[in-house]
Ligand SMILES: Nc1ncnc2c1ncn2[C@@H]1O[C@H](COP(=O)(O)OP(=O)(O)O)[C@@H](O)[C@H]1O
């Protein structure tokens with residue numbers, strides 16, 4: 085039996101919940117933002133990127149979210165539809181909110197940053213009553229992006245979706261996805277992320293993101309194994325710790341540890357590594373693959389996306405990922 089047993093016979097594999105935004109990626113790379121003149125517009129927002137990544141691989145994907153009643157909101161909806169992502173639970177806000185924007189600065193392949201515009205962002209207006217139980221129960225898994233917990237009413241909408249998922253046996257995958265911009269304090273982040281992590285089957289985060297859920301409670305150890313054991317005492321069966329260009333470590337409840345490195349990349353920018361990795365890793369889970377194969381697939385996908393200008397547009401197909409793995413004889417060693 086595979087590690088994560090997904091319910092059978094559901095019309096959707098994955099529903100992602102969280103922000104649907106716009107990335108404005110600097111065209112003039114290796115320059116500070118002050119000197120950047122032009123940007124290219126892409127669909128953005130971490131859960132949106134993961135949804136695109138999964139859909140490109142053939143995962144039947146839906147989305148729970150909210151978009152602004154403006155040109156960007158319409159662009160987002162059209163893009164999701166074009167990618168075959170179901171938008172039945174994507175709501176349009178009518179209160180005058182705006183689409184969140186992320187302007188990316190690419191100073192060098194190692195030195196990237198994001199300037200985020202998220203005041204009055206539509207995605208954080210998603211209300212609990214707008215999350216449909218009949219929609220959530222159609223999926224095998226629900227992916228929750230932690231940033232959706234940053235503000236009410238989106239915070240309560242997450243907990244509503246979480247309750248529906250648990251009620252209907254939908255597996256919960258939690259990507260902490262920490263973005264400081266929308267939160268009031270580190271304690272607030274830690275408390276709310278922890279409440280979702282406690283009910284999640286799979287937890288995906290970087291080392292610093294796990295630290296956020298430990299520090300406010302006096303449990304900070306900077307120790308991946310300690311972290312995994314902590315979540316195995318709750319509901320988790322799989323804890324995935326991302327370590328950037330150093331790869332990732334996955335822990336499973338049966339006591340196994342899987343270390344994976346990366347595939348060589350011609351790095352343009354660092355954004356999108358985590359989202360492409362997560363989308364491909366989740367695809368592997370649906371295939372019932374071993375954890376190390378899921379990691380290999382995820383890291384090959386990430387190597388493609390960090391070598392590209394965009395995140396969402398660059399999400400690869402199964403064939404493209406397999407070509408990278410074959411090119412390097414499957415070696416993503418540390
Ligand atoms: N420079 C890189 N070259 C190749 N693969 C990378 C690189 N950086 C990250 N990856 C892959 O992407 C995964 C996720 O990256 P990470 O930076 O930890 O996530 P995030 O973007 O969420 O911070 C890593 O575990 C690794 O497999």
Ligand SMILES: O=C(O)C[C@@H](O)[C@H](O)C(=O)COP(=O)(O)O
Nearest residue numbers: 128129130355356357358359395
């Ligand atoms: O998540 C956002 O709002 C911005 C993203 O679209 C952006 O491209 C990015 O930072 C990707 O995140 P990562 O995969 O965690 O690097």
